[in-house]
Amino acid sequence: MRVYFLLSLICTTMTAFAQLTPYEASQKKATATYSEAIAYYQKLATTFDKQAKLMTYGQTDFGKPLHLLVLNRDGIFDVAKIKQADKRVLLINNGIHPGEPEGIDACMMLARDLLKQGQLPKDVVICIIPVYNIDGSFNRTSTSRANQNGPLAYGFRGNGKNYDLNRDFIKTDSKNSAAFQQIFNAWQPEIFVDTHTSNGADYQYTMTLIPTQKDKLNPTLSNYLTQTMLPYLYQEMKEKGFELIPYVNSVKETPDNGISGFMESPRYSTGYAALHNTIGFMPETHMLKPYDQRVESTYKLLETYIALVERDAKTIGENKKKADAETASKTTFTLDWKLNRDQFDEIEFKGYAAKYKPSEVSGLERLYYDRNEPYTKTIKQWNNFEPALTIEKPIAYVIPKAWSQVVQLLKLNNVKVSQFKKDVKLALEMYYIIDFKTAQKPFEGHYLHSAVKVEPKQQNIQCYAGDYVVYVNQKTNRYIVETLEPQAPDSFFNWNFFDSILGQKEHFSSYIFEDTAAQLLKDNPSLKQKLEAEKAKNSELSKSAYAQLEFIYKNSDYFEPTFMRYPIGRLVKEIELDIK
Template sequence: MRIYFSCLFVFATMTSFAQLTPYENSGKKATTTYNEAISYYQALAKSFPKQTKLLSYGQTDFGKPLHLLVLSNDGLFEPSKIKQADKRVLLINNGIHPGEPEGIDASMMLARDILKNHKLPKNVVICIIPVYNIDGSFNRTSTSRANQNGPLAYGFRGNSKNYDLNRDFIKTDSKNSESFQQIFNIWEPEIFVDTHTSNGADYQYTMTLIPTQKDKLNPILAGYLTKTMLPSLYSEMKTKGFELIPYINAVKEIPDNGISGFMESPRYSTGYSALHNTIGFMPETHMLKPYDQRVESTYKLLQTYIDIVERDAKIIGENKAKADETTANQKSFAIDWKLNREQFDEIEFKGYAAKYKTSEVSGLERLYYDRNEPYTKTIKQWNNFEPALTIEKPLAYIIPKAWDKVIKLLKLNNVKVDELNSDVKLDLEMYYIADMKTAQKPFEGHYLHSVVKIEPRTQTINYYAGDYVVYTNQKTNRYIIETLEPQAPDSFFNWNFFDAILGQKEHFSSYIFEDTAAELLKKNPSLKQKLEEEKAKNPELIKSAYAQLEFIYKNSDYFEPTFMRYPVGRLVKEIKLDIK
């Protein structure tokens, strides 16, 4: 009887972990739903309790937690102990756009096969987010991606608040983003992979790849990425039958004219990961290839990442440690970039002939790709970026406690934040917003600012107990600087966190201020001279009594000093602060 029950237990365990995924059961035509994915991973974790845990973090806008499947060879599931054991963490994110679900299905099969075949790496802990945009995955149709070849039904790009979550890694409007950042900053992955499906031209490749932009990545990490990791990925995937090509970002209508690199700012997942010295990848399968081929190529690519990270675990860990140390001590930071249009490489490209014919819809000329005429040719790739703006970091940023969302996000991203113990006056460099452009239409719920021009001024500012101090001697310096410097493309300022400062709160009544202005000019000859100089430069000022009053007002003590003043101060001189 005991033998019978033992055999029954073994059979039940084998049945649970050998089960096919919903994708496989559909004949490889349907993608897994959210509920099916979580149930599958729950069964997998139950079958392999020593090597697998299914954890949950926070909430999403849909009211469900964000799950994380962790695969660990020796049963280490505490991030601190994993670091102590000198193991690497590979984080795989799926379903940020649920209409691009290859990673959801590939990760389920890969996790099962690794466990079933006892292939867990010794030096790598694998973390998988089954479905990130849970909201969008429930909004299933077969029509929202008009240009895509399968699966039968799939989720929608936007979440339940209609946010594109791959634009939300800085502004964090969604609970999904907040929970993701919790996962990311608890587990601190060295390598991050975010699975996607492409759009655009037709060509022979099933899988394209966007790595973290090499020029903005820490040089230590960039060297390993370009000289070791990318060549290995390209070589291995070619051997496995899925040759890679850089993401086809055509400079003109068709790829024959060349492609350019992609500069992912921190709003994107891999741009965000770069702020933390994590090498990121965005694999993009080709939308027109059959769904089963897209899933297979994703499966094999994820498998290749695991093999490479296991092979290079030691050097990847050493590089990350060096990059973090360098970032903590770094003085100058590039916060904006531009493409060098003079430099290019030449790469082999396997495409299809681009042709034109008369449209049956408009009667005009239309583009199409002829798959009966494949070709291999050399095309140009522009993929060298240069700093467009570089700043010197301050010793610290001082942030009034009123800006609580800023403080919350800094803390969420492992930034050490100190509090002032007592009230204090500080001589700081303060920025005034001298000019900027603001979008005329909202983007992801925001009227984004851009091309910000600042006017630095040294001022004595009152700060109070409970206000915050952020020193720039941290490995998170890039996150600190690219969010707190208003000129950075994805700064908190540009995402409208500080828009209240752009509104003037006090003004004057002309008939009363006339007398005050006259008195100011009598008592202050330099102000009167300044007004005359301005009138000489601007004849229109002479014609407007109100404009002259406005000029005097703005150059007097009556004008509010906080108007257009960015509230985050820059401490540039050493001073001992009374902090908690």
């Protein structure tokens, strides 16, 4: 009788959570709303409370916290204990673009099936963000993705502040990004997957894949990615009926002419993950395939990741530890990359014939893909990147306490930060911004800088009690360097954190400064000689009294030394600091 009761209880529990997801209940035509997804996960976590827990982190711009479902066969949900147990962490992010919702629906089914069937992996903890862009998921229509085949309705790309959250992982303008970084840096995943839907050409594949760019990844991680992970993923997905192809980033109008790799800078989720030596993937289902096929391919790909991470759990853990140690001791860092256009691979590609015909709208020639003419051919793939800019790391960066936003983001990313106990004057290498370009139109709320050139100068800088010191001997070195070096594409400088230094704060009145300038020339023969030399080179300077005063002013002690000076100093010589 007791055995019968236990069996009945187990069957009742399993049946209690046998209900379909909203996607399944709609005959696989609709995607779950945010409210439906969270309610579903809440019930799932309650039913399987020994192996599933739904947590919340921070807030989003929509006023709701970010949820995280944690699946662990051992029933341990404390991060420290999980790390002590030497388990791998696989983090899956869904709905960063809520109009691309395959991952939302696939993860709901996958979590249920793993729990119901007792198939949670032994050595892997699975963390799922149900919906990242909560704001955009509420902005639900069936028209915002004009080139997409289903589902019936879906969310919008922009969040509550109209930010594309997959451009926000460094600047962190959104609360969503801050909450995500809490999750990421608490759980420190070895593998990260961010689910998406593509745009672009038409072809036969349902699923395309963007892995972390191999050349910028730590060599140990890169070797494992290219030699083990990708071959396994490609083989397994082919056997499961969803053959993979690299993301179709066509070099010309159609993919027949070849495709190129994608260099995801740290503004993107997988680029951000790489700063922490986490291997990232951005699966992109093809927007024109039926929605049910896109969800199924996402489900099978996520299933494949879990199997792979479980199989190689020990190797993945050892690789991550080695990469972190190498990053902490590394001295040279690449800030920017360029595509090698001379090297390419040849890959098999299954596409459709690209043709042209008169447009019914304009009457002019238009491109279309003829699905009645599928083909298989060999195309070129350019996917080798080379360093375009490298720097030698300093011993430490010194950050004035006024720049608190920078320090907050460093701390959020597990960067160890110290502070001066008392005022001190230090010999630091300071950058002067001598050239840069600024976008003419705003991008994600910023007039983004680029092509930054700096002139380093050794200066004695007054530092104050409470100013910050960041030693560059940490496993977070890549995050430190690629945000604090202004030349890096996604540096804090390029995202306008320091634009106030680009404006001069003091100046002179000509009629008063005339006398001061004359005295400066009398007292400083070398300055006069410098002025005459400049006049000889520049005839326009000789014709302008104001320009000559300006020259003298800028070459005198009256001119503010902080103008165009990047405020974060580089400590390049070993010295014992009085810090806490």
